[in-house]
Amino acid sequence: MIPARFDYLRAGSLEEACQALAADEDAKVIAGGQSLLPLLRLRLSYPTTLVDIGRLPGLSGVEDRGDHVHIGAMTTHDEVMRSPVVNAACPLVAMATATVADPAVRHRGTFGGSLAHGDPAGDLPAVVLALDGVLVARSERGERDIPAAEFFVDYLESSLRPGEILAGVRIPKLGEGWGYHYEKFHRTAQAWAIVGVAAAVRRSNGAIQEARVGLTNMGSTPLRARAVEAALRGVEVGEQVRPACEAAAEGTSPPADLHAQPDYRRHLAKVLTYRAIGKAAGAP
Amino acid sequence: MPRITITVDGIRYEEDVEPRLLLVHLLRERLGKTGTPIGCDTSNCGACTVMLDGRSAKSCSVLAVQADGCDVVTIEGLGADGSMHPMQRAFHEEHALQCGYCTPGMVMAAIDLLRDDPDPSEETIRHGLEGNLCRCTGYCNIVRAVKRGAQEMGQEVRTS
Numbered sequence: 001m002i003p004a005r006f007d008y009l010r011a012g013s014l015e016e017a018c019q020a021l022a023a024d025e026d027a028k029v030i031a032g033g034q035s036l037l038p039l040l041r042l043r044l045s046y047p048t049t050l051v052d053i054g055r056l057p058g059l060s061g062v063e064d065r066g067d068h069v070h071i072g073a074m075t076t077h078d079e080v081m082r083s084p085v086v087n088a089a090c091p092l093v094a095m096a097t098a099t100v101a102d103p104a105v106r107h108r109g110t111f112g113g114s115l116a117h118g119d120p121a122g123d124l125p126a127v128v129l130a131l132d133g134v135l136v137a138r139s140e141r142g143e144r145d146i147p148a149a150e151f152f153v154d155y156l157e158s159s160l161r162p163g164e165i166l167a168g169v170r171i172p173k174l175g176e177g178w179g180y181h182y183e184k185f186h187r188t189a190q191a192w193a194i195v196g197v198a199a200a201v202r203r204s205n206g207a208i209q210e211a212r213v214g215l216t217n218m219g220s221t222p223l224r225a226r227a228v229e230a231a232l233r234g235v236e237v238g239e240q241v242r243p244a245c246e247a248a249a250e251g252t253s254p255p256a257d258l259h260a261q262p263d264y265r266r267h268l269a270k271v272l273t274y275r276a277i278g279k280a281a282g283a284p
Numbered sequence: 285m286p287r288i289t290i291t292v293d294g295i296r297y298e299e300d301v302e303p304r305l306l307l308v309h310l311l312r313e314r315l316g317k318t319g320t321p322i323g324c325d326t327s328n329c330g331a332c333t334v335m336l337d338g339r340s341a342k343s344c345s346v347l348a349v350q351a352d353g354c355d356v357v358t359i360e361g362l363g364a365d366g367s368m369h370p371m372q373r374a375f376h377e378e379h380a381l382q383c384g385y386c387t388p389g390m391v392m393a394a395i396d397l398l399r400d401d402p403d404p405s406e407e408t409i410r411h412g413l414e415g416n417l418c419r420c421t422g423y424c425n426i427v428r429a430v431k432r433g434a435q436e437m438g439q440e441v442r443t444s
Contacts, residue, residue: 002306030347037306041344104393105415
């Protein structure tokens with residue numbers, strides 16, 4: 001379908017973009033547009049104005065900053081998954097990004113865009129949550145750091161305020177001894193995850209010292225499987241892992257849709273968490 | 285109404301566009317590039333795939349205003365002097381289509397995936413075509429065509 005009418009502003013600076021968004025709460029940012037344009041075409045969203053930040057310099061690129069990696073919000077999925085810095089310092093981000101949609105969408109879709117969009121079925125929110133990323137919002141008032149745990153508020157809703165734009169994300173480096181895996185269950189190659197599990201595991205002397213587990217599409221926001229994380233502490237890689245993963249659906253409220261009912265999603269969460277932990281821990 | 289400048293298949297156009305005009309509608313309805321079809325309304329099918337500044341993009345998921353100043357190549361701009369591009373020829377010779385609706389997007393996606401890997405394996409081809417749906421062929425002949433097209437493109441580069 002043809003989208004409903006809207007005004008268009010190509011922002012010349014981040015300040016101009018922030019002002020336009022602060023002045024009109026029904027204005028919306030467009031970066032790559034790969035989440036927004038389908039919504040506009042299906043007339044599920046009616047912004048008054050699209051503020052295009054696609055040409056603003058300085059919002060794109062990956063930087064190694066010592067104890068963390070900074071990913072500019074406008075960095076495309078294609079750039080993220082190919083970035084040597086991301087692959088070396090936070091490979092979970094690269095792994096999950098490589099499963100986002102398809103190559104043509106990854107050429108235009110952006111890292112920050114898919115976080116700000118706040119779709120719990122998106123792959124990257126759960127990853128950034130599992131890695132305790134920090135989202136950096138910019139507005140006329142300056143910069144504000146938002147921990148991932150406080151960023152995702154509800155379905156398609158973030159804690160960005162009117163007039164704020166997501167400028168970048170800091171992903172803390174986890175250091176030596178960690179293994180990673182993103183396990184995604186989807187109907188077709190480019191489809192949204194029915195359920196996804198992002199896992200990071202630190203292992204030494206054959207036992208799991210620490211585990212981080214993020215869940216995709218198990219509620220109205222991405223979730224941490226805290227019960228699994230606690231149950232895995234000190235567990236030897238082997239038979240004890242599976243019972244620990246039985247807690248994966250605890251505290252979740254998975255959606256029902258054409259592809260899966262909540263009980264099936266809860267089952268999937270356990271199975272996929274077990275697989276993700278096994279692969280992240282390097283289990284045979 | 286914003287005015288944009290856009291190069292499509294080597295020709296520069298200046299167009300006044302409504303902000304909500306999609307690139308695919310600009311191509312088809314204003315510029316007559318009906319070689320690029322619209323298959324779905326959900327960004328799934330990839331039939332409308334074009335090259336946007338050298339990278340594959342779904343032209344139903346780009347606003348014309350976003351493409352201001354960009355270089356677009358559609359299926360109609362691939363061949364030279366009335367002859368088919370080697371990838372188009374390979375699709376023809378390997379019977380990689382039945383109804384043909386997905387073919388323009390398939391060919392564009394195939395050419396795009398060769399930029400990373402000029403001699404792709406079957407698996408690489410299948411992953412590279414993830415965003416393009418075909419409801420006729422079952423993909424086997426498409427994969428074969430992309431392999432053949434890749435070989436012929438490689439040879440053309442070597443002999444030229």
